[in-house]
Amino acid sequence: MSESKKRVVLITGASAGMGKATANLLLQQGYIVYGAARRVERMKDLEAKGGHILEMDVTDDQSMQNGIDRIIREQGRIDVLFNNAGYGSFGAVEDVPMEEARRQMEVNLFGASRLTQLVLPFMRAQQYGKIINNSSVGGKVHTLLGAWYHAGKHALEGYSDCLRLEVAPFGIDVVVIEPGIVESEWGEVALEHIRKTSSHTPYHKMAEAAIGMFGQVKNPASPDVIAHVVLKAIEARKPKTRYAAGKQARSVLLLRKVLSDRMMDRVIYRMFKFNI
Secondary structure (H helix, E strand, O other), X not given: OOHHHOOEEEEEOXXXXXXXXXXXXXXXXXXXXXXXXXXXXXXXXXXXXXXXXXXXXXXXXHHHHHHHHHHHHHHOOOOEEEEOOOOOOOOOOOOOXXXXXXXXXXXXXXXXXXXXXXXXXXXXHHOOEEEEEEOOHHHOOOOOOOHHHHHHHHHHHHHHHHHHHHHHHHOEXXXXXXXXXXOOOHHHHHHHHHHHHHOOOOOHHHHHHHHHHHHOOOOOEOHHHHHHHHHXXXXXXXXXXXXXXXXXXXXXXXXXXXXXXXXXXXXXXXXXXXXX
């Protein structure tokens, strides 16, 4: 990639997992990469490889504004936003405190939306841009005790569809990534929330089933799989609106497409070995 054609990319959640893998791959390909996360110390390796690191909390408006201001000050443009930051907060709806429910939506939906607002004026001015939102197969399906996580991912999918219509006239693409089972810290965080929230409530048997299911996941896909999908979307002249990748991603989405709601419920109960 020639110096004049280098694209400027901002990746949130770049301190681990899919975000870090994507940052590493894009740096190898010659992109100008800004990795953003709260845990700056975990991105020092990206900086050593020529990346730029930003301390950013997607629930803190000022930190997001400061990050975009710095990118524009240093590069004069921003070409790609990969909204990757997110986590899974699991627990029964009756048990999850509303404060935690709001935080889940703040991180997984509103943070991405605010960053999108901040980059759009610059993308419109240059008549080019790509906004890539990291959803999940959980944006199409549902599981035990995941109401707030799935609500956020379902919302991100609908949000992305509407955004795509709005910004297309300005030369801006909107892409949704739908990972399946991918190696990350996501599972550990979800398990922690289940134990803390519902393991000692009337939903404890369901919590035990969910803990057993999440704890038995084996051979997850490498986050590099998602990194290559993001690269493909960036380099495509006309990218797909959605890319599904990672272990079981396509099979799960196919099931959701062909099964009725009640049949899907039965499949999920069976997957989690939970009897009613």
